[in-house]
Amino acid sequence: MNADYLELSDVRVTFDGFVAVDGVTMTVPRGDLRFLIGPNGAGKTTLVDAITGLAPATGSALFGRTELLGRKVHRIVRLGIGRTFQTATVFENLTVLQNLDIAAGAGRGPLTLLRRRSSVPAEVEEALETVGLVDVRDKPAGVLPHGQKQWLEIGMLIVQNARVLLLDEPVAGMSAQERADTGELLRRIGAERTVVVVEHDMDFMRCFADSVTVLHAGKVLSEGTVAQVQADPRVQEVYLGTAAEVGA
Structure with a gap:
């Protein structure tokens, strides 16, 4: 095994x-x-x-x-080991990209996190693609529909390299289309985790x-x-x- x-x-x-x-x-x-x-x-x-x-x-x-x-x-x-809760725990006032960047920088110091970086880390770009949030990367997380907040939370675990x-x-609370999209997302991430x-x-x-x-x-x-x-x-x-x- x-x-x-x-x-x-x-x-x-x-x-x-x-x-x-x-x-x-x-x-x-x-x-x-x-x-x-x-x-x-x-x-x-x-x-x-x-x-x-x-x-x-x-x-x-x-x-x-x-x-x-x-x-x-x-x-x-x-x-x-990463987990999500029934209510997504994201930083609602920050953008999708910033949420992922903070999660990816969990090991960095606060001053480093506050600096504006000229490029997006590769793992953040990859997570955006994986969870299907490329088109909303610059939107505040708080305006996302319920389903996308859950995907963002999963993305935040991915950039932390949760195995x-x-x-x-x-x-829970998702539309039929969101449920189908979430199922496909779980299949994608579950293949390697x-x-x-x-x-x-x-x-x-x-x-x-x-x-x-x-x-x-x-x-x-x-x-x-x-x-x-x-x-x-x-x-x-x-x-x-x-x-x-x-x-x-």
Whole structure:
């Protein structure tokens, strides 16, 4: 297996006696666009919080051969682990280009960042192309539609050279066209990275997932291809209200 993979072993998160994540074991290799699904309260976002240092956890979360659990958030970021939230966190008063430039310069000093540069770094130009924001590079991020803000946030992770991307409901609130464009974007970036998508949109999952892990009550209920997961009676039972939708 290549070095760029995420391997979780018996990950547990407990809050005041409540077990939010209950022994999750999961391996995601590079190039496998993994969708993490499950009902509300299944532990999906909490699992991402554990991997990124926002929730204390036991067990093991390896990126390659490096243990992530127990490290500080900023150290996990430096190891190449990036995440997005349901609401995009961008600098709304700055342009798309400036947002990407700041993200690319995360290791530079503040005085260097304030200097106007005569050329755009190659990695920023490449990220603009990858996320499809070349035409709006000089627009303030705050005026972008919801979908483009999410793409910008993904671009900001790319220029930081994130090797693992953990995306929390990236298409929530998007139009049908934005969802389709986002799916194609995830395919492009996922070919060379390890990508986990927390998602509720079953149509989006069916269109773009390479593989699926289903969480329920903090545990892995089912795992496999979209077809395998949809055919699993346990998954259909958990989604009983939406069983027809999951199995459609």
